Amino acid sequence: xxxxxxxxxxxxxxxxxxxxxxxxxxxxxxxxxxxxxxxxxxxxxxxxxxxxxxxxxxxxxxxxxxxxxxxxxxxxxxxxxxxxxxxxxxxxxxxxxxxxxxxxxxxxxxxxxxxxxxxxxxxxxxxxxxxxxxxxxxxxxxxxxxxxxxxxxxxxxx
Numbered sequence: 001x002x003x004x005x006x007x008x009x010x011x012x013x014x015x016x017x018x019x020x021x022x023x024x025x026x027x028x029x030x031x032x033x034x035x036x037x038x039x040x041x042x043x044x045x046x047x048x049x050x051x052x053x054x055x056x057x058x059x060x061x062x063x064x065x066x067x068x069x070x071x072x073x074x075x076x077x078x079x080x081x082x083x084x085x086x087x088x089x090x091x092x093x094x095x096x097x098x099x100x101x102x103x104x105x106x107x108x109x110x111x112x113x114x115x116x117x118x119x120x121x122x123x124x125x126x127x128x129x130x131x132x133x134x135x136x137x138x139x140x141x142x143x144x145x146x147x148x149x150x151x152x153x154x155x156x157x158x
Contacts, residue, residue, distance in 0.1 A: 011089065018086045018109075025079050025116045032072045032123040038065075039127055047138055055142055062135040069131060072124025080117015084110040 050058050091106025 014086055015090070017082065021079050021082045021086065022113060025076070025083060025113060025120065028072060028076055028079065028120045029116055029123075031068075032076070032120045032127075035065075035068060035072065035127055036123060039131065042131075042134065047134060050138060051142065051145075055139065055146075058135070058139060058142065062131070062139075066128055066131055066135070069124050069128035073121050073128055074124070076117045076120030076122075076124060078117070080114045080121070083113025083117065 050061070053061075087106040087109045091103040091110070094100075094102035094106070
């Protein structure tokens with residue numbers, strides 16, 4: 001049943017995915033670390049400069065950065081799971097043949113990619129939560145300032 005040529009090709013194709021998945025994890029983790037630096041810059045004064053921007057521009061920038069954090073939070077664990085499952089197939093096959101050395105390498109790769117994926121997801125999730133709070137506070141301040149400016153305008157006599 002599993003000796004079909006289709007399954008052989010499937011196994012070969014899945015095996016080719018390990019390297020792109022691992023490179024994707026490295027890239028995603030680099031983006032997450034870079035985004036952490038951007039968030040530190042925002043918190044240390046970058047958001048103060050946003051106060052002069054129109055509310056629509058603030059919302060656009062916030063949405064873009066929140067989307068990036070959400071993408072990191074979702075894609076990281078997915079790539080980590082793929083990096084876990086891909087080497088387990090050959091590792092379990094090697095165990096069936098009595099080769100424990102290949103199994104140990106496969107398990108190490110599987111656990112390492114899992115940790116990388118979860119780390120990227122954790123960074124993305126944390127960034128998303130913090131930024132949502134920061135952006136909500138900023139928008140509340142902008143709305144309050146706009147309300148004060150409208151209250152200070154003289155009323156037109158009819």
